[in-house]
Amino acid sequence: MNAPVGVSTTPEATRGEQSVTSDVTSDDTAAAETRPGRRSKAPATIYDIAKLAGVNPSTVSRALSKPGRINVKTEERIHAAAKELNYRLNPMARALPTGRTNTLGLLLADITNPMFFEVVRGAERAASRRGYTLILAESQESGEREAEAAERVSPSVDGLVLVTTRLGDEKIQEFAERKPLVVINRQVEGVHGIVPDLEPGIDEALAHLAELGHTALAFLSGPANSWMSRARWDALLAKAPGLGMTIVEIGPGVPTLDGGRDALSRVLASGVTAVLAYNDLMAIGLMRAAQEQGLVVPGRLSIIGFDDIFGSDFTSPQLSTIRTPLGDIGERAIRLTLELIDEYAEGTPARVDASPLPTELVVRGSTGPIQP
Template structure:
């Protein structure tokens, strides 16, 4: 301003001195708030805002040569399961001055390798959801990069599992109580950790029940291919269908409607993810998963500590919850012989 004096923004040192805390404490309030008491973080951030302090998100990049970014890799950004995860990761990253770079592998292993190589050069750390890479390559990757996996249960790695096991077991038991004895599991892409866990949970829950299970796979995981597989699914004559996710469950409900089969009066349907449940007719019974919570936790883990250090192995499983809705009912009475 002409004839005036430009007011300089306060520094971390000045804020720390005014509040009677260390400079590192002020820094952590912006870069690693989980390490401090919530009231301390609130006091520091309020004081900083009052004094016009703006965290320099580029300082760490200048000193380390690595920008304050996190690479988030997903197999299918169009799948309704992933947008809430992406949104939660972005918001959690913003709180620590980070930016999230998002990439979609389209479920292709070679594409995933290329994306990992490219984002690793641009990011402090990587969060990889539902990786399709072979186990040995995943372990090797953690030896060279700061990486955390979501929905890939690989030993000796840092991973968070968005688990449907307990809730699906509850759902199968509920169907058994209602009298169902002929089940179909309509799975998703081969090699998916989530599909393996969900199929395994259904198998385990049915063990010893005397019920019959027929398993199918929609490799693409799409609504369209589920509709195409109608003849195959109906050939098992199920009274209850459990789908890998809500997209496949939606396809199952619509193909049943098109064949003149009533849901749930003739066939019950249970989905997984709880992302499309209220858009189906009738509303879909599904397993509500903690994808957003997993993303927030993943960001907190990767931003803490030294960028130069690899993440310590740990396994965190977040169990989902069964939400019963109108697609589940007792099976139709079987004719007496």
Template sequence: MAGPDDVARLDDVAREAGVSASTVSRAMSRPDMVAPATLARVRDAAERLGFRANPAARALITGRTGFFALLVPDLDNPFYAATATAAQDRAAEAGRRVIIAVTGGEAAREAAALADLEGQVDGFAVLSPMSAAAALKEVHRRKPVVAINRRVSGLTSFTVDTPGGLGRIYDRLVELGHRDVAYLAGPPGSWMDRRRRDELVEHAARSGLRVRLHGPVRPAFAEGAAAAREIAGSGCTAVLVYNSLLLLGMMFEFGRMGVRVPEDVSVAAADDIALADLPGPQITAVLAPAGELGRCAVAALAEMVGAGGADRRPAGRRLPTGVRITDSLAPPRAGA
């Protein structure tokens, strides 16, 4: 066993675990190819000895770094944060790590991150990508790329059926007698926001709903608060919001203005993540599996890397959503 002043080596871990050095190497670089009981012995031995695989040496030997990169527009948005946390957890289960790069939702910064990190990681998961599909596919020719929250032809893509969930909320508003509905749109250029607006327009066309679009805006608390006065003065009796953080800002400002929910206006959000731990009555929201997006993306990257690269492309998925209908939706006030 390595002494307190020694650096544990791969051979030390092999002796401690009672396996060959090649098995230890495989456990570090390709844990999916090692029997679970053996993998546990190797990891326990490495932990006891304080062994840490050298990423540079592993990359030189195997051609793999053990790192993935997750590109996110920001970490203030709780949907993105939940996706990133789940991606890191899933990667750790497979003996990998995730490097997170914040792009600000800008195509130029996203492209720079892809270029800067390409030599340091085994693959990319890009959350709400802003780059052109052709640019993402060009990177994919060299390193596996998975798209999250946007469907990109030619890439493994994972999305959630938020538009379908919003459709059920629209239907409920029609049942309650609403005819004038506001939609506070998300960031400019958002693929998912376009899908949501398309769903809203489709429902409006067949149900007689009048829809007033506000935005686009960044999905931030301050932006929701800033939009509240315009929405309250629009004559709409209900408002649907791109995400829960925007909704919190809008409701905060409604409270300061004396606008009551749901007596004066009904409200709902396209996700519930920022609302999850708040006290008080629950808000109507689409229940979007943000964490599952992160787990699916990392699993797909691991599958592609394990198969030797981007030539094998796992099937993407559109994950189903639930809907929580609450008393934040009510019939429009008399005379509205």
């Protein structure tokens, strides 16, 4: 009844009224000058270029983004005009009709966690290689804020990467069906995920501890909803008994220095001689707390972290840790996201690179022979 039907428009106003003067072969240098006003410069548009080069705006558009589509001579003229006007494309104007922003969102739980350094580096590398810009957002380890951030960022990116997300599976799946999405350090039904291969690192770590004579281990687990914490625990649980070692889980805990500190009393009470912590931050926190109590590491307690973050070799003793190939993970996540975008746009099925991303043990000073 009230649907707007067949509205007719009056003729469109003339967009470019002829600017009589300004001979095309203008006074070269003088052109760029900006007189007084405040921050004057209204950036040049393709319409300005078109006028200057004496062609249609659509021709400018093509000359600039479809090399070869246009006569070489014209193309050159247009490029010259663009340079003269110091033209730069308006990404929003381009995004509107095409729906592509050439931008990817990377959501981190906590910028303050050095774990993300290499992920970001790797991601940035892969993205810029393909001409994409990354936009980083932080969720402060809160699922709610993360959902909000994803919501906010989502409309202006072509794809999303969630790093060690705190979101629930359903929420993730929901986002995944709106946009190409990849999760890092997590596996969710129907969603692409990039996870390291824990096995080699864990095998080495367990062998290393066994060799040092440890038989009673503890795992300091991370947040209860952390997929990766669970994965690490599951792997340890599966392997340790086979080597004749006992292992207990202590946690969950917050994945920070304080989370590690807070676990000390439970660690001591458990009577174990070696601890694997969910991540390096917790390992370091635990180590510092132990040292403050006068306990010597590794004499009294051997400690192993996960990830090999920046700073894990600042401590004394330096931290032994199971290194995760974070840079590769970030890089691969972006590459996969890009594949998904192509798949969505062009129908070419994404090839997913399934080669393993192995972890490895880095032996430093925080592990040692069991006290006689």
